[in-house]
Amino acid sequence: MGSIHPLNDDDPFSYDDDSYHDDLPTGWLSRRKVYILLLVLLPLIGFTVAANVSLNGNSKVEFGQGLYKITSCDQFVSIYLGPSTTYGDGYSRVANIQIQGLDVARCANTSLRIKLYDGVNPSPMNLFTNPQYTKSLVTYPCCTETGTAVTMVIAAGATQSTALASTSLVSPSGKNVGTGDRSESLSYDPSLGVFTIAFPVPLASMQYVSTTTLESASNV
Numbered sequence: 529m530g531s532i533h534p535l536n537d538d539d540p541f542s543y544d545d546d547s548y549h550d551d552l553p554t555g556w557l558s559r560r561k562v563y564i565l566l567l568v569l570l571p572l573i574g575f576t577v578a579a580n581v582s583l584n585g586n587s588k589v590e591f592g593q594g595l596y597k598i599t600s601c602d603q604f605v606s607i608y609l610g611p612s613t614t615y616g617d618g619y620s621r622v623a624n625i626q627i628q629g630l631d632v633a634r635c636a637n638t639s640l641r642i643k644l645y646d647g648v649n650p651s652p653m654n655l656f657t658n659p660q661y662t663k664s665l666v667t668y669p670c671c672t673e674t675g676t677a678v679t680m681v682i683a684a685g686a687t688q689s690t691a692l693a694s695t696s697l698v699s700p701s702g703k704n705v706g707t708g709d710r711s712e713s714l715s716y717d718p719s720l721g722v723f724t725i726a727f728p729v730p731l732a733s734m735q736y737v738s739t740t741t742l743e744s745a746s747n748v
Contacts, residue, residue: 600635600744601631601634601635601638603630604629606627606629607628608628609734610622610625610626619735620733621727622655622730622732622734622737623727623730624725624726624730625678625724626722626725627642627722629721632682632691632695633688636682636685636694637683637685638745639681639682639744639747640680640682640742640743641679641743641744641745642677642725642741642742643677643740644732644739644740645739647736647739653731653737654674654675654731655676655677655731656674656711656712656727656728657671657673657674657675658728658729659728661710673701673711674731675712680695681695681698682695682747683695683696692707692714692716695716695723697713697725711728712728713725
């Protein structure tokens with residue numbers, strides 16, 4: 529059997545690989561080459577698979593939709609962000625905010641305020657503005673008032689049977705607009721127990737929403 533000779537006397541772990549191969553069976557050498565090839569390829573295969581994982585068929589993916597469980601008036605309510613149609617940038621806007629499970633009797637004489645955050649800026653996201661419209665041959669411009677929050681006022685003595693009648697919206701300028709104006713509107717589905725605040729001109733891009741907050745305070 530052949531001997532294994534160091535290539536460098538100063539390096540006892542460096543060997544003349546050709547001398548070593550001469551005394552090994554040919555089949556073993558073939559298998560050895562295959563093993564080495566596999567060891568080289570496996571990391572490359574793993575990297576290729578990881579690099580090609582895609583979501584939604586390589587289409588743009590939105591985050592921000594879904595239910596947010598939030599405590600208010602000693603109860604949990606679910607908040608859902610409803611998307612609009614897709615805009616030119618490939619993403620939708622928050623067209624409406626739905627609140628499910630809100631017991632207005634337990635929140636009677638309370639104001640609720642909902643805000644959305646993008647996780648980067650400390651200020652809340654712009655939610656809506658007002659559209660342009662014409663009345664009595666006079667055209668009123670759009671975008672004269674922008675809202676960064678939805679504020680709902682629940683009247684004292686509110687009951688679930690009078691949920692919509694007992695609830696109103698407050699505009700960004702602080703005016704009570706009842707069930708809505710040009711910028712936002714409020715509706716209620718008693719069969720599902722869902723309040724919906726809709727925006728004719730939504731501004732908040734669904735892709736950027738990371739946090740939803742709900743604040744409550746007693747009516748003055």
